[in-house]
Amino acid sequence: MLGEMDEILNLTLELIEASQAHEQYRDIECINLIASEGIKSPAVKEMLRLCMDLESRYAEGENDLEGHVKVRYYQGQKYITKIENCAADIIKNLFKCSWTDVRLVSGTHANLATFKGLSLATKNKKMVVTPLSCGAHISHDYAGLAGRVLGLEMIDHAYDVREMTIDTDKSAQIIRAAKPGIITFGGSLFLFPHPVKELRSVADEVGAYIAYDAAHVLGLIAGGAFQDPLREGADFVTASTHKTFPGPQGGVILADAKSSSVEDAIKWVQHAVFPLSTSNTHLARLPALGVAALELKLFGAELAKQTVRNAQVAGQYLYEHGVKVLGEHKGFTMSHQLAVDVREYGGGKKVAQDLEEANIILNRNLLPYDDQNNRENPSGIRIGFQDVTRRGFKEGDIKYLCDLMLKVIKGTRKPQEVKEEVIAFRKQFNKIEYGFNSLEEVVKHLKNIVGK
Ligand SMILES: Cc1ncc(COP(=O)(O)O)c(C=O)c1O
Numbered sequence: 001m002l003g004e005m006d007e008i009l010n011l012t013l014e015l016i017e018a019s020q021a022h023e024q025y026r027d028i029e030c031i032n033l034i035a036s037e038g039i040k041s042p043a044v045k046e047m048l049r050l051c052m053d054l055e056s057r058y059a060e061g062e063n064d065l066e067g068h069v070k071v072r073y074y075q076g077q078k079y080i081t082k083i084e085n086c087a088a089d090i091i092k093n094l095f096k097c098s099w100t101d102v103r104l105v106s107g108t109h110a111n112l113a114t115f116k117g118l119s120l121a122t123k124n125k126k127m128v129v130t131p132l133s134c135g136a137h138i139s140h141d142y143a144g145l146a147g148r149v150l151g152l153e154m155i156d157h158a159y160d161v162r163e164m165t166i167d168t169d170k171s172a173q174i175i176r177a178a179k180p181g182i183i184t185f186g187g188s189l190f191l192f193p194h195p196v197k198e199l200r201s202v203a204d205e206v207g208a209y210i211a212y213d214a215a216h217v218l219g220l221i222a223g224g225a226f227q228d229p230l231r232e233g234a235d236f237v238t239a240s241t242h243k244t245f246p247g248p249q250g251g252v253i254l255a256d257a258k259s260s261s262v263e264d265a266i267k268w269v270q271h272a273v274f275p276l277s278t279s280n281t282h283l284a285r286l287p288a289l290g291v292a293a294l295e296l297k298l299f300g301a302e303l304a305k306q307t308v309r310n311a312q313v314a315g316q317y318l319y320e321h322g323v324k325v326l327g328e329h330k331g332f333t334m335s336h337q338l339a340v341d342v343r344e345y346g347g348g349k350k351v352a353q354d355l356e357e358a359n360i361i362l363n364r365n366l367l368p369y370d371d372q373n374n375r376e377n378p379s380g381i382r383i384g385f386q387d388v389t390r391r392g393f394k395e396g397d398i399k400y401l402c403d404l405m406l407k408v409i410k411g412t413r414k415p416q417e418v419k420e421e422v423i424a425f426r427k428q429f430n431k432i433e434y435g436f437n438s439l440e441e442v443v444k445h446l447k448n449i450v451g452k
Contacts, residue, residue, distance in 0.1 A: 026361070029423050031401065033362040035216065035337045035384025036188070038242040039391070040288070041295060041435030043442050047288040048248055050439075055284035059084065063270055065257055067092065067100040080283060087290040094222050094293045094300075095237075097230055097256045099266055102289060103273050103281040104251030107215040107240030111139040112277055114238050114253055115150055115182060117269030118209045124181025127152045128174060128208075130166060130194075133372040134159040135187035137213060155180060161368045164327045164339070168195040172202045179206045185234065186213030189365055189382055191326070191333040193227035200233030209235045209265055217335055218252075219244030219386065222296040223304025226335060230254065235262055236269065241285075244307065244336050244386045246435065247292030248285035291442065295435045298445070303434035307336045307389040310398045314338060314385065317402045323409065326367065326380075338383045341367055345409050349377040357415035358408045359422040360401075391429040400425065 026032065032039075040048075059080045061072035067088040069081045084102065091100045104110040119125055127146060130136040134157075138144035142154045155178045158170030166185070175183060183203050185194035196212060203210050212229035218239040220226035229237050237254040241247040253273075257263045296303070315332025319325045324341040325332050332338060342351040348364030355362060365382035366372060385393075388401065404422055407413040436442045 029426060030359045030361050031422055031426050032387040033360060033383045033385070035363075035382050035386070036240075036243050037384070037387060038219070038244065038246045039387045039432065040246055040248065040292065041432045041437070043436035043439055044247060044288045044291050044295070046439050047291045048284065051284040051287055054080070054083070054286075057283050058280055059283055060274060060279060062274065063101065063103075065099060065263060065266060067102070083283070083286050087286040087293075090290045090293045090297075091252060091254070094297050095230065095254050097237075097254045099255045099257050101253045101270065101273055102250075102286060103278055104253060105278070105282045106249065106251045107137075107213070107238065107243075108139045108145060108251070109277065110215075110238035110240075110251035110253050111137070111211075111213060112145055112150070113272040114211050114236050114269055115146055115152060116276060117272035118182045118211060118236070118265055119150065119152060120272070121265040121268040122181030122207070122209065124179075124208075125152050126155060126178055126180035127182040127184060128155050128157055128171070128178060128180045129184045130187050131156045131159060131368075131372065133366040133370045134161075134368040135189035136184075137188045137215065140184055140187075140213065152182075159368055163192070163330070164368070165192045166194050168198045171195070172199060175199065175202050175206060175208065180208050182211055183208045184211050184213060185229070186215070186217070186238075188216060189337065189339055189367075190216050190335055191337055191339060192330060193334065196227065196229055196232040196234050203233075209262075211236045211238060213238050215240040216243050216337070219246060219296060219300065220304045220308065220335060222293075223300035223302075225301070225304035225308050230256055235265065241289055241292070244304070245292065246295065246386075246390060248288040250282065250285045250289060252289075291436075291439070294442065294446075299434035303390065306394070306434075307386050308334065310385040310389050310393060310395070311336050311338055311383075313395045313398050314383065314402055317399050318406070321402070321406050323406070336384050336386045336389075338385075339365065339367060340381050340383065341379050342381055342409065343379045345411070347377050348380050351381055351409055354408050354411075354415050355381075355405065358404070358418040359426075360405060360408070388429075390432055390434060392431060392433045393429065397429075 064070040129140040146152045158167040160167040212234035241250040315325045326339040352364040365380045366378040367380040
């Protein structure tokens with residue numbers, strides 16, 4: 001017993017120490033360029049800290065066609081219902097849509113409920129998707145959620161590697177031949193808009209719903225800096241709330257109930273949320289989700305514009321210094337991400353590891369011409385600029401950061417030496433821009449706007 005408790009004590013100490021060390025390492029000493037990771041303002045964090053009781057609660061039930069609470073099967077809900085309705089209303093206001101579901105605990109969960117709901121609505125198990133190596137998320141793929149869990153049959157969009165987007169004409173032919181129930185757009189490697197408005201009429205011809213996965217670009221859409229999928233004809237938008245959308249980890253689905261067929265599909269998607277795939281919906285994130293949405297309402301345009309600008313400046317700078325950044329003839333990117341072919345420097349795995357040694361954190365990534373099974377050592381790296389932008393990086397800072405990266409990528413300096421410079425540089429950015437420092441500041445700011 002004593003030996004066992006000794007081990008438990010050691011594990012507990014290790015747990016606490018590793019958690020403290022992680023905060024210092026990733027939040028203070030590293031520069032984060034992982035394209036899928038968002039960064040929260042002090043006000044959003046304060047809201048999360050306020051919600052420790054909510055963190056223990058349940059709210060199973062049904063919602064209505066406005067995304068509001070309709071029925072709850074637990075007692076003690078009077079504030080929880082208000083919180084969920086308020087969060088839904090702020091999200092609907094931000095994305096100018098008539099319906100949302102905020103009960104999803106992640107982007108994968110949003111895809112699960114949407115793909116399941118739409119396959120039930122259409123009684124059609126075929127889904128047209130972007131290939132994994134061309135940027136789709138694993139949840140869209142036959143080897144992931146869509147195929148292995150939901151049993152959908154996947155048919156690939158045609159992808160234009162030079163243009164780094166879906167080939168509209170060829171995909172139209174594929175859709176007409178396959179007659180899917182769902183056509184998906186959006187993805188994890190997502191530099192340029194997908195042809196939503198161009199393929200809307202083809203979806204109508206075959207009776208398919210369009211689902212657009214905005215996990216990566218949700219914050220850019222809110223800021224008006226990327227294609228607006230609902231206005232271009234998507235029926236459903238699924239997303240994470242913690243990538244370019246700088247909120248707590250979670251998921252969301254959006255739609256405009258513009259026709260009876262979308263209304264019908266919303267009901268199926270809600271059914272797929274509850275009872276099919278949730279019990280606990282992780283309620284404590286909802287107030288923070290509302291605050292993050294409000295920040296984007298107020299500062300999202302500026303934030304999104306600077307994020308894309310920073311990505312483009314980095315693309316140009318790295319390219320001018322001999323690194324193969326994809327999408328050169330289109331200005332490298334229209335989102336927060338860059339895709340870089342690093343085969344001549346040892347491949348994605350080596351470059352990502354070397355940069356990690358220098359405290360620059362990003363991920364290796366498949367590129368469209370890679371074998372999609374080679375996820376261990378793909379040709380590329382993906383670089384995201386949403387975190388550094390929110391920390392206040394402007395064009396000059398981005399170029400300095402690129403200089404640090406170039407030394408490591410090209411091997412002209414040892415990563416360990418560059419690390420010291422990275423830590424010193426990172427220390428210069430101690431504030432979060434385009435957001436609020438406290439909830440008090442939020443309320444003061446809003447009262448000022450409305451003149452109270
Ligand atoms: C396009 C896309 N969809 C869905 C997801 C899954 O999101 P989550 O991690 O919130 O489950 C990701 C994750 O990075 C993604 O890139």
